[in-house]
Amino acid sequence: MTLAVAGAAWLLAWWLNIRLAAGPKSAITRFAVPAVFGVTILIMWECVVRALNVPGVILPPPSAIALSFAHNTDILWIDFVQTFVRGALSGYAIGCGSAILIAILVDRSLFLRRGILPLGNFVAALPIVGTAPIFVMWFGFGWQSKAAVVVAMTFFPMLVNMVQGLASSDAMQRDTMKTYNATYWQTLIKLKLPVSMPFALNGLKICTTLALIGAIVAEFFGSPIKGMGFRISTEVGRLALDLVWAEILVAAVTGSLFYGVVTLVDNRVAFWHPSRRR
Amino acid sequence: MRSLLPVATVSMFVIALWYVMAVVMNSAWTLDQAKRSGVELSFSEIVFDTMEQERPRLPSPHQVALELWDATIDKKITSRRSLVFHGWVTLSATLLGFLIGSLLGVLLAVSIVHSRVMDMGVMPWAIASQTIPILALAPMIIVILNSVGLSGLIPKAIISAYLSFFPVVVGMVSGFRSPEFMQQDLMRTYNATAWQVFWKLRVPASLPFLFTSLKIGIAASLVGAIVGELPTGAVAGLGARLLAGSYYGQTTQIWAALFSAAILAAMLVGTIGMLQRVTLARMGMDR
Numbered sequence: 001m002t003l004a005v006a007g008a009a010w011l012l013a014w015w016l017n018i019r020l021a022a023g024p025k026s027a028i029t030r031f032a033v034p035a036v037f038g039v040t041i042l043i044m045w046e047c048v049v050r051a052l053n054v055p056g057v058i059l060p061p062p063s064a065i066a067l068s069f070a071h072n073t074d075i076l077w078i079d080f081v082q083t084f085v086r087g088a089l090s091g092y093a094i095g096c097g098s099a100i101l102i103a104i105l106v107d108r109s110l111f112l113r114r115g116i117l118p119l120g121n122f123v124a125a126l127p128i129v130g131t132a133p134i135f136v137m138w139f140g141f142g143w144q145s146k147a148a149v150v151v152a153m154t155f156f157p158m159l160v161n162m163v164q165g166l167a168s169s170d171a172m173q174r175d176t177m178k179t180y181n182a183t184y185w186q187t188l189i190k191l192k193l194p195v196s197m198p199f200a201l202n203g204l205k206i207c208t209t210l211a212l213i214g215a216i217v218a219e220f221f222g223s224p225i226k227g228m229g230f231r232i233s234t235e236v237g238r239l240a241l242d243l244v245w246a247e248i249l250v251a252a253v254t255g256s257l258f259y260g261v262v263t264l265v266d267n268r269v270a271f272w273h274p275s276r277r278r
Numbered sequence: 279m280r281s282l283l284p285v286a287t288v289s290m291f292v293i294a295l296w297y298v299m300a301v302v303m304n305s306a307w308t309l310d311q312a313k314r315s316g317v318e319l320s321f322s323e324i325v326f327d328t329m330e331q332e333r334p335r336l337p338s339p340h341q342v343a344l345e346l347w348d349a350t351i352d353k354k355i356t357s358r359r360s361l362v363f364h365g366w367v368t369l370s371a372t373l374l375g376f377l378i379g380s381l382l383g384v385l386l387a388v389s390i391v392h393s394r395v396m397d398m399g400v401m402p403w404a405i406a407s408q409t410i411p412i413l414a415l416a417p418m419i420i421v422i423l424n425s426v427g428l429s430g431l432i433p434k435a436i437i438s439a440y441l442s443f444f445p446v447v448v449g450m451v452s453g454f455r456s457p458e459f460m461q462q463d464l465m466r467t468y469n470a471t472a473w474q475v476f477w478k479l480r481v482p483a484s485l486p487f488l489f490t491s492l493k494i495g496i497a498a499s500l501v502g503a504i505v506g507e508l509p510t511g512a513v514a515g516l517g518a519r520l521l522a523g524s525y526y527g528q529t530t531q532i533w534a535a536l537f538s539a540a541i542l543a544a545m546l547v548g549t550i551g552m553l554q555r556v557t558l559a560r561m562g563m564d565r
Contacts, residue, residue, distance in 0.1 A: 115284030
């Protein structure tokens, strides 16, 4: 019976989406089509889990996850503060901030730039999450070690982007600054920093995801009795999967919002870049 | 080639800084030991001791290099203490997951390019999924699959697969869309079918995008396989070496595992880079 409902919902949504997508693209259809798709997946999930009697320790239905979310808002909030505000955000600020400062220093020398760019690109592709046990050993179980992992993860992608950004002004613009007899600081503030903004914000966007991953994975290596990574790994052990899914929901929403906020800044600051032309 | 000297200089600087940090971080233990046995140490003695500790806070570069040599060349590769053995465990999960993930990713990208409904319905989710930390799902997948009776290679490969899946989808959609209107119009004047347009225009045009997204995908796959090894309780693999090292305070072992993971990542990305150069050169698309 429930399987039939699932099938009917699928067909209905499929038909609806084909109708919606066939029409002219507008702001409404742009939002409605993925929304219908998402809701259908949720309905299918709920119906299939109920119809086949999948045990809750393997896959809880969305309704159970929502219930668990509503019951455990206090726990989720504590974990959110511990992992995101203390671990991820502080590490993100330190990592990206220091990368920007070092990029400005590196930018003064062509030699250093040639040396650091290939190395930075190389390190940015390495599995840096692996440093988590080392930082946990150095800085203890608290949020400081998580922030340190986040610093290590965000530093190199940010550095590479920022160095490229600062070097992206063209020769004509630099010559103009020279004919104005501009000092180093004037060139930096009025030319180099503005032209580097699209690159900088691209780096900042990439780092939002890395920061959250770093903070969560580092908690798998040791943590006080709070935090999203800690909760996920211990509640999985206790087979309380509805709480695990609620925690993952928080992580997903946090990640998307974090990315969204940086994208908003990007749209305000770097609107002039050619890649934005429509 | 002109960047060889700068890169070498910066690398030398990093190694020198590492030695200095090793002295600074390990000297506390040295001084403490000396005080207990009532010996006064000269500066050179302190420096020498910080390089040779059994369980240093920060092992010096040559200790890590020795451990790497010891664990890869000197040990038999079937030994459980060999990094080649653990590296292979991780590598096999990475490769299997990468194959599954990138294949499914390309398939989904094909359907997104050819269907407006898929494009409008699925694509926003594929993009949004890149902003969320999917790695957080890893422990749950491992434990659930374990309770269903699957353990070992497959669960890790699944984590690797979904980590490499989304970058490939997003990259390949822009790849398949990269032919210009002019080229598409030309295909239409030839009366080409959708099948022909796909194989003769879209696929060749998408190759640069394919290799770029494969590079991102395989790096993500490796991270997935390593993290996938953590919740199983440190049985085998580089992730297990990391975890075991952190349980028993074997810092040199952690660093050696970390470096072998880095070497593995470099080899994997390098292999795809080489394929990219050879393929694009044959097609006349290299710059």
